[in-house]
Amino acid sequence: MSRLLIPGLVILVSLLFxxxxxxxxxxxxxxxxxxxxxxxxxxxxxxxxxxxxLPRAVLAAAIGAGLGLSGAVMQGYLRNPLAEPGLLGxxxxxxxxxxxxxxxxxxxxLVLALPLAGLAGAFLAVLMLALLAGPAGGxxxxxxxxxxxxxxxxxxxxxxLNLSPDPFAAQEIVFWLMGSLADRSWSHVxxxxxxxxxxxxxxxxxxxxxxxxxxxxxxxxxxxxxLGRLRLAVLLGTAAVVGAATAVAGAIGFIGLMVPxxxxxxxxxxxxxxxxxxxxxxxxxxxxxxxxxxxILPGRDLxxxxxxxxxxxxxxxxxxxxxxxxxxx
Amino acid sequence: xSVFARVSEGLAPVLALALWAGVGSAQTAPPARVVSMNLxxxxxxxxxxxxxxxxxxxxxxxxxxVAPLREAAxxxxxxxxxxxxxxxxxPDLVLAGRYSTVATVAMLNRLGVPVIRFEPExxxxxxxxxxxxxxxxxxxxxEAQALIAGFRxxxxxxxxxxxxxxxxxxxxxxxxxxxxxxxxxSQTLSGDILRAAGLRNLxxxxxFVWGGMLGLEALLMADPDRLILGSxxxxxxSEARALLRHPALRQSRAYRAGVATNDRDWVxxxxxxxxxxxxLIEETAP
Numbered sequence: 131m132s133r134l135l136i137p138g139l140v141i142l143v144s145l146l147f148x149x150x151x152x153x154x155x156x157x158x159x160x161x162x163x164x165x166x167x168x169x170x171x172x173x174x175x176x177x178x179x180x181x182x183x184l185p186r187a188v189l190a191a192a193i194g195a196g197l198g199l200s201g202a203v204m205q206g207y208l209r210n211p212l213a214e215p216g217l218l219g220x221x222x223x224x225x226x227x228x229x230x231x232x233x234x235x236x237x238x239x240l241v242l243a244l245p246l247a248g249l250a251g252a253f254l255a256v257l258m259l260a261l262l263a264g265p266a267g268g269x270x271x272x273x274x275x276x277x278x279x280x281x282x283x284x285x286x287x288x289x290x291l292n293l294s295p296d297p298f299a300a301q302e303i304v305f306w307l308m309g310s311l312a313d314r315s316w317s318h319v320x321x322x323x324x325x326x327x328x329x330x331x332x333x334x335x336x337x338x339x340x341x342x343x344x345x346x347x348x349x350x351x352x353x354x355x356x357l358g359r360l361r362l363a364v365l366l367g368t369a370a371v372v373g374a375a376t377a378v379a380g381a382i383g384f385i386g387l388m389v390p391x392x393x394x395x396x397x398x399x400x401x402x403x404x405x406x407x408x409x410x411x412x413x414x415x416x417x418x419x420x421x422x423x424x425x426i427l428p429g430r431d432l433x434x435x436x437x438x439x440x441x442x443x444x445x446x447x448x449x450x451x452x453x454x455x456x457x458x459x
Numbered sequence: 460x461s462v463f464a465r466v467s468e469g470l471a472p473v474l475a476l477a478l479w480a481g482v483g484s485a486q487t488a489p490p491a492r493v494v495s496m497n498l499x500x501x502x503x504x505x506x507x508x509x510x511x512x513x514x515x516x517x518x519x520x521x522x523x524x525v526a527p528l529r530e531a532a533x534x535x536x537x538x539x540x541x542x543x544x545x546x547x548x549x550p551d552l553v554l555a556g557r558y559s560t561v562a563t564v565a566m567l568n569r570l571g572v573p574v575i576r577f578e579p580e581x582x583x584x585x586x587x588x589x590x591x592x593x594x595x596x597x598x599x600x601x602e603a604q605a606l607i608a609g610f611r612x613x614x615x616x617x618x619x620x621x622x623x624x625x626x627x628x629x630x631x632x633x634x635x636x637x638x639x640x641x642x643x644x645s646q647t648l649s650g651d652i653l654r655a656a657g658l659r660n661l662x663x664x665x666x667f668v669w670g671g672m673l674g675l676e677a678l679l680m681a682d683p684d685r686l687i688l689g690s691x692x693x694x695x696x697s698e699a700r701a702l703l704r705h706p707a708l709r710q711s712r713a714y715r716a717g718v719a720t721n722d723r724d725w726v727x728x729x730x731x732x733x734x735x736x737x738x739l740i741e742e743t744a745p
Contacts, residue, residue, distance in 0.1 A: 154676055155674055155676050155677050156676055156677065156680040173682075174679045174680050174681075174682045174711070174712075175680070177679050177707055177710060177711060178676050178679050178680060178707070181705075181706055181707035181710060182675065182676055182679070182707050183676075232696035233695055233696050235694075235696075237696070238696075294695040294696065294697070295693060295694040295695040296693050296694070296695030296696060296697040296699075296700065297693075297697075298638050298639065298697035298698075298699035298700060299695055299696065299697045301697075301699070302697055302698055302699065305698055313675050313702055313705060315705055315706045315707065316706060317706060429672075429674045429677065
């Protein structure tokens with residue numbers, strides 16, 4: 131079964147990607163949509179397929195993969211099943227960085243300022259979490275540190291948006307805290323994709339070190355793992371992925387929590403195998419969620435975070451219960 | 460000569476009359492200390508009030524769209540529509556909009572300060588009613604009738620110009636597109652401005668008679684001839700306004716045909732919207 135896992139997930143992601151391209155407010159027959167996309171007739175359908183639906187699907191796949199992977203890495207590195215970038219305030223801090231770059235006009239003046247500001251926010255948040263509740267900190271400390279980082283970044287985000295001279299900015303806290311892929315364009319893909327790719331590559335390269343870490347820090351060190359380098363790679367990798375993803379699509383939560391959990395048993399808990407599988411699973415989950423928000427409330431821009439929290443929060447509560455039983459046992 | 464210049468010329472004497480009016484008969488005890496809390500009542504009151512009658516305007520009027528009114532507004536202190544500050548101005552009449560500063564209006568009512576609320580205008584015809592309403596509120600009926608007569612004459616002149624410009628051809632299919640994808644239908648003042656400029660409104664075609672949020676994909680698929688975009692000059696950033704710079708919108712047929720802007724002078728129903736209509740006719744000329 132586990133041998134079929136990767137091909138099965140690849141097929142699932144491909145099918146969802148195709149569905150994401152074919153589902154939209156303009157109900158056009160599948161054949162016509164695809165011919166407009168590939169052949170291009172210069173009409174409005176070609177514009178919709180190439181400039182709206184294709185970048186949206188690409189972003190969903192890339193961001194989902196990045197978030198699934200960073201969730202798996204954070205859980206492996208912190209050796210804590212509750213670790214996840216959205217829940218611990220990393221995404222919120224990335225959103226704060228991105229909003230600061232946009233409101234100050236820095237993002238307009240300098241192309242890379244937007245993803246870099248998101249990256250900086252995420253980096254600071256992961257650093258704070260690692261310092262407050264590192265691998266030895268335990269589940270409770272980590273969650274408490276995450277609540278602190280979340281509250282602080284959320285409040286600062288609301289303050290910046292309320293101070294904006296743009297009257298619409300204050301209403302967009304929902305976008306920044308819940309995430310959405312509506313009306314994204316190739317310019318968003320161009321900003322986010324390089325950082326997500328580089329960050330993901332960095333994280334995937336740490337899979338063997340993370341496997342060794344399951345035996346404990348001392349054992350990992352005797353196995354030749356450079357713990358300082360591992361920490362830096364985890365910090366930079368998650369910051370690049372979460373920062374760039376959040377800068378273009380807002381904070382999308384719970385993917386990094388749910389995906390590694392669902393897939394952990396199939397990979398027998400081995401991080402080296404869990405990481406690539408979590409990336410595929412994350413892509414599938416975000417593509418599916420983005421299709422669902424379009425089907426549930428067509429044309430109303432239901433935020434992704436709403437749907438993912440409805441799925442993910444009960445999941446999180448279940449994990450807390452399981453952690454408690456494990457502690458009591 | 461452009462119709463814009465012609466209409467402006469037509470408006471100039473009316474405005475001069477409005478701003479520097481010393482003529483007209485004062486009615487029995489017209490209000491002497493009038494405070495306006497709404498950008499649109501500001502503009503109507505500035506056009507009609509006697510010198511010294513209006514003592515404060517809303518802070519928005521200080522950077523309003525119509526230049527002569529803006530200068531007149533800046534000569535008066537601004538208010539932010541807070542009950543306390545309005546009460547301390549000791550007004551004998553407060554002018555407010557129907558839907559704004561609701562809490563302040565309720566408070567002023569309890570304190571016994573007379574408040575007149577104005578409905579937002581939903582058509583060019585409503586502008587005549589608003590002028591008459593403001594005229595009677597301020598005891599300036601004669602000035603209001605003069606403005607209404609000038610407004611009617613300008614409208615007739617504009618309609619004649621439109622007939623010449625379009626020469627019997629059907630107007631282009633146009634769509635208003637503002638921040639967050641808001642579009643206005645035929646039952647709104649913006650929709651009436653489009654109609655007066657000889658444009659067919661896409662919003663009506665899509666069922667948004669009153670206006671509503673139009674998704675970018677739906678807009679592109681409807682393939683309009685012309686786009687009238689919301690103005691994009693403010694500082695700061697919002698995803699709502701970033702939508703108006705979306706690459707897909709910029710590659711559309713309508714965008715490449717030339718974009719007109721739905722600017723601040725569309726907001727309030729005053730005779731000045733005729734200048735906006737004249738500009739729109741020129742911007743969407745074939």
